[in-house]
Amino acid sequence: MKTLNYIILLFIGIFLSACFNDLNVEPEDPNLFLDEDFYDxxxxxxxxxxxxxxxxSITGTDGPGSSFIAGLDAGTSQYGRGLWNLQTLVSDEAIWKWENDPGLRELNRTTWAADNVVIRGVFGxxxxxxxxxxxxxxxxEASVLSERGVASDVVADIQVYRAxxxxxxxxxxxxxxxxxxxxxxxxxxxxxGAYQSPEYSRTQLFEFIESELVAIEEELxxxxxxxxxxxxxxxAWMLLAKLYLNAEVFIGEDKYTExxxxxEQIINSVYDLSPNYLDLFRADNNTNSGRQEIIFPIISDGTVVQNYGPTTVAVNGQIGAIESNGAQFGVSSGxxxxxxxxxxxFSETFINGPYSTDDRNTLLTAERNIEVSTISDDDAGYVIQKWSNVPSTDPDNTAGKNQEFADIDFPMFRLADVYLMYAEAHLRGGGGTAAEAASLINALRARANNPELITTADLTLDLILDERLVELYWEAHRRQDLIRFESFTGARYNWAWKGNxxxxxxxxxxxxxxxxPTQSLGANQNLTQNEGY
Incomplete structure (x- = not known):
């Protein structure tokens, strides 16, 4: 059982019957959760x-099918899955076959509107x-702890928890x-219950996030x-780096030096690459060599922390309908x-680039068409084999301990992304050195047994965008990356089913x-709709 699972189990006992306003999402009654009687x-x-x-990780207190947010499917409103849907299904990385699932057809085809249930679930x-x-x-808060007479050594621990x-x-x-x-x-x-909360712009949010992360750094x-x-x-360093990498999109300012x-702070710390790329996406990535690379995960567990989150979706969804190859990945055969x-x-990036023998190339192509001319066609499109619900220590690939729910933790932040951010920020004028940027990319290629290493002369933004796809696919980065490279909207780069x-x-x-979401606008009169909707 994973370390954090013990305290997540205790969480389930805290939220016995909470009901939340799913439009602006504050608890209707604060006494239903985390009240002062709990802290004894x-x-x-x-x-x-x-x-x-x-x-x-979880969506409610009564198993993976329950949700704190009324009126929404539990899977639709799971945090990591929501991010995955909105970063991945809208890009060239994946196409969802079952378009009768509410909201997903519009994501596949980039035709969503304000009443999309998946978008509503993520917002909530x-x-x-x-x-x-x-x-x-x-x-x-300090005065509350003082009133309760909390001991000073416990207060010191609580300051870390608060950070x-x-x-x-x-x-x-x-x-x-x-x-x-x-x-x-x-x-x-x-x-x-302050539902009529003010609306913060991107600039205001950027400034708040930046100041918060700087303020808590020394307390972590x-x-x-x-x-x-x-x-x-x-x-904290990772989130600051991502904030600054995307600052030109977010606030129109160059913060690549930051x-x-x-x-560099992360690279020079104790985190290190896993020597085996695929260990990062196995059921024991919390204890295998992936542990030294994963900076922050979303926890999953086939027994304790069951959810229809991103790794459950990925490992079950990647199984080919005509191959029925699920047994080797610890899920049902189909x-x-x-x-x-x-x-x-997506497939052509691997096939036509320097990645054909790369360990990160997990495409399954036999007896399949590369094109997805009809989304409902089982034979249309290649599938991947990146995620595995069996541990790296299991040489026989016996079934995962739960064939429905993944044991695989979702690596929201990991060191390889830092390497690629450094290289990109360097190329965009943020300092550092070309030699270091090339060395970091080569470290990722060498880890994946790719013999085609690069020199500083090979460094281009187009190379970085391809490297990010190859290293980070299906990890909820692609939409943001395409936007930063001015390749998401417009016609600079089109992929199958973009624009319907x-x-x-x-x-x-x-x-x-x-x-x-339309419902959120109705609940909070201070919110305004984004242009175009």
């Missing part, structure tokens, strides 16, 4: 922190994380800024000194019936942001 022992403060983390789940963090911070909760809140606002360009803004100093534990699944300094600086395929453009066309077609620039 020093251990309860760590258990309370678990509730903030757990919202990333992310704001629910803000609500959980705020309530935890209310219950651990972690503030990070998780900043992470949630980061996702709102990236996906929606704005957000209702609520802090622990606001009253519970050093890299790899916290329990697995919890935040340390490297996670990005390079934070990447998986989810060929739910996921990759686009022709089998061959791909231009989409309008306003689709660089998602719409504010």
């Amino acid at each position: 022992s020093p251990e309860s403060y760590k258990e309370g922190l678990a509730s903030v983390y757990a919202n990333l 789940r992310v704001m629910l994380s803000v609500a959980f963090a705020n309530e935890y911070l209310r219950q651990t 972690e909760a503030r990070f998780l809140r900043a992470l949630s606002y980061y996702h709102m800024m990236d996906l929606f360009g704005k957000s209702p803004f609520i802090l622990e100093t606001d009253p519970v 534990l050093d890299p790899l000194q916290n329990e697995y699944g919890r935040i340390d300094k490297a996670a 990005c390079v600086n934070y990447c 998986g989810w019936g060929g739910a996921l395929r990759v686009t022709q453009q 066309s089998p061959d791909g077609a231009a989409i309008d620039n306003y689709r660089g942001l998602y719409p504010i």
Whole structure:
């Protein structure tokens, strides 16, 4: 059982019957969760922190089919899956076969509107994380701890817990800024149930996230000194680096030097590449060599932390309908019936580039067509074999301990991404050296047994975009990457089913942001709709 699972189990006991407003997502009654009666022992403060983390993994208190957010399918509103859907299904990385699933046809075809249920689920789940963090911070404020007579040594531990909760809140606002360009803004100093919260712009969110991460940095534990699944300094550096890498998109300012600086801090820390690429995506990636590379995961467990999250979707969805090859990946032989395929453009990056013998090339191509001319056609499109629900220590590939729910933790942040961010920020004028940038890319290629190493003369932004696809596919980065490279909207780069066309077609620039859900606009009169919707 994974370390954090013990405290996530305790989370389930905290939220017995909570009901949340699914439009602006604050608890209707603060006494239903994390109230002062809960904090009757020093251990309860760590258990309370678990509730903030757990919202990333589970959707409700009554198993993977339950949800805190009324009116939404539990899978639709799972945090990591929502991010995965909105970063991956809208890009060249994946096509979802079952287009009768609400909201997913529109993501496949980049035709979503403000009433899309998947977008609504992401908005609600992310704001629910803000609500959980705020309530935890209310219950651990200095004056409250003093009134309860909490011992000084426990208070010292709580300060670390509070920094972690503030990070998780900043992470949630980061996702709102990236996906929606704005957000209702609520802090622990606001009253519970303040549904008419102000709207913060991208610039305001950027400034808040930056200031929060800088403020909590020294309160967090050093890299790899916290329990697995919890935040340390490297996670804060990582989020700052991503904030700065995308600053030109977010706020129209060049902050590549700052990005390079934070990447260097992580590179020079104790995190290191896993020697085996595919270990990062196996059931035991919390204990195998992937542990030294994964900076922050979303926890999954086939027994304890069951969810329809991104790794459950990926490992079941990657199973080919005509191959029925699920047994070797620890799920049922048919998986989810060929739910996921990759686009022709994705496949051609591997086939036509220097990646044909690369370990990261997990394409399954035999007896398949590269084109996806009909989305419902099982034979259309190649499939991948990146995720495995069996541990790296299992040479016989026996079935995973649960063939429906993945044991695989989702690597939201990992060191390889830092290497690629450094190289990109360097090319965009952020400093560092070309020699270091080339060396970092070569480290990733060498890890994947790719013999085609590069020189400084080979460094281009186009190479970086391809390297990011090859290294990070199906890890919820692609939409953001394509936007940063000016290749998401417009016609500069088209992929199958972009713009609702089998061959791909231009989409309008306003689709660089998602719409504010119609229900959220109705619940909070301070929110405004994004242009184009």
